[in-house]
Amino acid sequence: MTERSEITKTWKLFIGGAFPRSESGRVAPVNDLTNRSGGKALAYAAQASRKDLRDAVEAARASQEKWAASSGYLRGQIIYRLAELLDGRREELIDAVRMSGRVGKGKARTEVEIAIDRTLSFAGWCDKLDSVVGGRNAVAGPFHCFSQIEATGVVAVFAPEEFPLIGFLTLALPAIACGCSVIAMPSSVEPVPALIVAECAPSADIPPGVLNVLTGLREELVPVVAAHRDIDAVVASVQPEMAKILQLGVAENLKRVRLVDPQAKFLEDLAWSSPSAFQGVTEVKTVWHTVGL
């Protein structure tokens, strides 16, 4: 035996800045359908449980106020740093995106490059959203009245099953950029690109708990997210039956639910990084103050 055998990797969850296994102990194989392995599982990913989700919500809640209170300039620099790190792992990301065999190398490269550029775009939004979406309100009375844009709070993100990198970043990053803390569920069939993002997060100085990544079974996690009363908003690109379960969760605690068509063209359309990207994860706060001598 002279040929070196590969180290099969276990991709763990990302909760509160740490990489724990699922408390359930469950793992699922991540199939590599590229020629490299001939379709064999070279890696395993943890399968998150209800308890893992609750831990992630706690970590997200604990981090959120401080993250939201940090300056847009700081958040922008951190997300820019994330883009730098992702660019450094570009080749690995390309391999990860084509792992499922859905796309070839060329398309995988395109997805990775657009995804990293879009990360850059979101970095720039952090200190501009207030100016574009908020501002002074010209009210009739003697008041200084303005509307500022604030983070909704703890946000659960279900990334689309396809577009495992750009779908994940397009839905998770706007929430982080505006000061939310996120529990993101990557594509359940192609989780690895999102897990690479998770590995970059601590190096980018994303504070522990601001981004949490849970791999696992969508049918298990969707109902738990819908019923959770400490999740303030959900951004989801899921099939209609799961979308309905999430919408029924609105009745629990009036959580905001923004649904994104799973067939959406994540690679195209300029609107992904428009102000509408922040719908459902931001709140408009109107402040009035008297004016007079």
Add this chain to the structure above:
Amino acid sequence: MKTPSTIWDYAPAPESTKVEIKPQYGLFIDGAFREPRSGCSIETINPATEVSLSRISEADAIDVNLAVVAARKALKNWRRAPALERAKYLYRIARRIQERARELAVLETMDNGKPIRESRDEDVPQSAAHFFHHAGWCDKLKWACPTANGSAPEPIGVCGQIIPWNFPLMMAAWKIAPALACGNTVVLKPAETTSLTALRLAEILQEIDLPPGVVNIITGAGETGRELVAHGDVDKIAFTGSTDVGRAIASTVAGTKKRLTLELGGKSPNIIFADAAIDQAVEGIVSSIWANQGQVCCAGSRLLVEESVADEVIEKLRMRMRSLRVGDPLDKNTDIGAINSRAQLDRIESFIKIGVAEGAQRHEVSDVVLPPKGFWCKPCFFTEVQPAHTIAREEIFGPVLAVMTFRTPDEAVARANNTMYGLSAGIWTSRGSKAYEVARQIKAGVVWCNTFNQFDPAAPFGGYRESGFGREGGRSGLSAYCA
């Protein structure tokens, strides 16, 4: 030739304005009033006298469908109408509301029970202002709500709008004006106890020749609302009302393509710091909890006073409460009018009983003489209130204030945010930097610093958390009506 004495006569009091009320009103569908297919009607009374005012129709599923069909049919031309043509209709509505302001104010007070001073100075002018403001938006949508290709945004379509009884005409204006400005058509359902001003608005829409079907106004109770929410050809539901009904609506529209905005209840904190101008703060407390008999979703129903000035504030509040005039809402000197309905009065009284039973101390003016008929609740406040008390947690929607104290700004913020709601907050301090920092930390959609209950069409209004989602007013409110 007028003699000097006639020239210098006093202007007639608003309550002397003659208001004609028909014995029965139909449904306003496709530009005309028509009898309901249901054949059913509901009596609407003056809550200050319990005298019947009129009967309003009760729309059933068939009636609701007729209104939705009319709105769908009208949508085709309305959405394509040149923006400035749409604007002209909205400007005309604003003008007619101004011209008929006295009549609308008197009718509102008779139907709702609120003091004429408020309907005259707040509800009706705000309603006109809302149409006026949104008229101006019609041709500016592509800058207000930009699309990826730079064109004007498309309307959402047929909007089902359900409004509460506390600000009947104003809520109709808040709902209809932005919807029309963006090219949507509307089916509006006012509350069953306060439909008369919305029906008067329907007459105004006829007067100004609004194209038939662009706005349809259907009356009825909860069942009518449920039919509208469940209707398969409605593109958006906008609801203002209780959090419980909001939850039910959210469940109904789950799994459909309907857009949803909800403006729900509140248990809003009003925070008085020791460095506030105390006399002004006391006036602010009065307007925060006793305006409109406290039947305001954003009412400052939890008073948080810094401990060092608590005795002073409570004493001044007690004095001020003594001077409030409770009684005939049509008297322009009245401060506190009638509660809107027997059911609401029962609800308020049950909360007062719970407050006493749980150990809080009630303060009210004992020598107020209430009219013999009608639904009346004396203004009151509670001290010795614990955060866990029912009256400190649940929305009462009445002139009942829960007073608590705090020692530090951090404690004030923690107490203020200790609620599932997040609609509004008041902050009273003479230090601007403190006001803005506390405003930042409070989870509420509207924060008033050294004032309370201010509204303006240009200022977005709406809640955090269980006070709902979506905004009304300003650019944010407009975007809720663009696809």
